[in-house]
Amino acid sequence: xxxxxxxxVAAHGDREIVMSRVFDAPRHLVFEANTKPELLxxxxxxxxxxxxxxxxxxxxxxxxxxxxxxxxxAGLEMGCGGVFREIAAPERIVxxxxxxxxxxxxxxxxxxVLTEQGGATTLTVTMSFESRExxxxxxxxxxERGVAESYNMLDELLKVPA
Amino acid sequence: xxxxxxxxxxxxxxxxxRRAILARLASGEATxxxxxEPFAISQPAISRHLKVLERxxxxxxxxxxxxxxxxxxxxxxxxxxxxxxxxxxxxxQRFQQLDTLLDELKxxxxxxxxxxxxx
Numbered sequence: 001x002x003x004x005x006x007x008x009v010a011a012h013g014d015r016e017i018v019m020s021r022v023f024d025a026p027r028h029l030v031f032e033a034n035t036k037p038e039l040l041x042x043x044x045x046x047x048x049x050x051x052x053x054x055x056x057x058x059x060x061x062x063x064x065x066x067x068x069x070x071x072x073x074a075g076l077e078m079g080c081g082g083v084f085r086e087i088a089a090p091e092r093i094v095x096x097x098x099x100x101x102x103x104x105x106x107x108x109x110x111x112x113v114l115t116e117q118g119g120a121t122t123l124t125v126t127m128s129f130e131s132r133e134x135x136x137x138x139x140x141x142x143x144e145r146g147v148a149e150s151y152n153m154l155d156e157l158l159k160v161p162a
Numbered sequence: 163x164x165x166x167x168x169x170x171x172x173x174x175x176x177x178x179x180r181r182a183i184l185a186r187l188a189s190g191e192a193t194x195x196x197x198x199e200p201f202a203i204s205q206p207a208i209s210r211h212l213k214v215l216e217r218x219x220x221x222x223x224x225x226x227x228x229x230x231x232x233x234x235x236x237x238x239x240x241x242x243x244x245x246x247x248x249x250x251x252x253x254x255q256r257f258q259q260l261d262t263l264l265d266e267l268k269x270x271x272x273x274x275x276x277x278x279x280x281x
Contacts, residue, residue, distance in 0.1 A: 007257055009250040011242075014176045017249070021257050025264035029271070033263055043259035136172050139245045 011139065014132045020124045027116035030123060031090035034112065035059050040067075049073050061087055065095065082107070090114060097127075104137045106130030171242045174218035179203070180211050184234060187221060191233040 007021040023030050033039045037055040044067070046052055054068035066081035082096035093112045111126045129135040174180055183197055198208040212232060215221045219238045224231040 007250050007254045009246050009253065011172055011175070011246065014173075019250075019253060021253075023257075023261065023264055025268055029264055029267045030260075033260055033267065039263065039267075042263045043256065045256060047255065047259065132173060132176070133169070136169050139172075139249050140168065 011135065012126075015129045015135050017127045017129075017135060017138065018124065019127075020122060023121045023123060024119075025121055026119060027114045027121045028090045030114055030121045034123075035089075035093070045069055053077075054079070058084075059087060060084065082110075085109070104129060104134040104141075106134055108134075108138075168242060168245060170218040171220065171238045174214050174220055175242070177211065177214075179208075180215055183208075183211060183215065184220060184239075187232060187234040191224060191231040193229045193231050197232065 007019060009017065009019050012018050033043065035057055037057050040057070041052045041055050044052055044055075046069075048071075050069050050071045052067055053070035054066055057063075057065045059065075061084055063084050064081060065084070066079070068077060068079040070077050079100040080097060081100075082098055084093065084095045086092060086094035091114050093110075095110055097108045097110055107130065109128045111128070113124045113126075115122045115124075127135075127138075129138065175184075179201060182200070186192060186197060186200070194205065194208060194212065197212070198205045201208060212221065216223070220235055221232045222235050224233065
């Protein structure tokens with residue numbers, strides 16, 4: 001599979017995480033894939049048996065979104081949601097984010113910016129947390145999940161005959 | 163890795179002066195005076211920054227009692243980088259699925275559509 005961009009992740013200042021990634025697709029498609037439920041369900045956190053069971057997006061300022069991931073085999077559920085603060089299709093979205101079962105303190109404000117150049121789109125997400133502790137907690141937490149997902153990937157790789 | 167030491171590392175790295183000090187020390191050890199030189203702030207202020215860096219384990223000082231040269235300690239920085247790398251991989255896996263979806267959408271877009279009336 002082609003992987004056009006390398007994701008960069010940096011801790012900025014006290015309370016922010018900034019991620020940036022290039023996609024080999026025009027901006028309007030990247031915007032749609034990030035805002036249309038039928039497309040989000042195809043990629044956002046859906047691997048290793050997880051599906052996006054609930055995916056509701058009321059794409060307007062003051063509108064809410066809600067995601068619930070579900071892993072049927074393990075009977076696990078994880079939900080999050082928030083409210084859109086700014087929408088400028090197809091280049092900018094600002095929204096809040098709160099998890100049902102919070103793994104960080106307070107809410108997070110996500111600013112997504114899309115820029116297109118030569119048919120490729122750079123997606124930059126700035127996550128702004130309420131405190132340094134919340135930010136650092138987030139940086140720590142995916143490690144376990146990241147490792148688990150890596151093992152899942154390894155499982156899949158091992159299934160493919162060399 | 164200890165939770166507290168990661169917090170201390172990120173807190174220490176949150177300040178631009180302290181990052182500049184670390185960048186300077188990456189090219190070799192230096193005394194407090196040498197470190198203070200490029201900055202428009204007092205030596206006591208520099209010393210305070212050095213204390214924060216030292217408490218986070220990011221720098222140490224040499225045995226020379228007179229000069230007490232500071233040097234970079236690579237380990238906590240490497241550990242902080244490792245956390246970021248884990249987070250990066252977590253999202254990279256998600257985005258690789260988005261790549262696949264976008265390839266599909268592009269292919270659909272290229273196909274002539276019924277609703278695109280052509281003559």
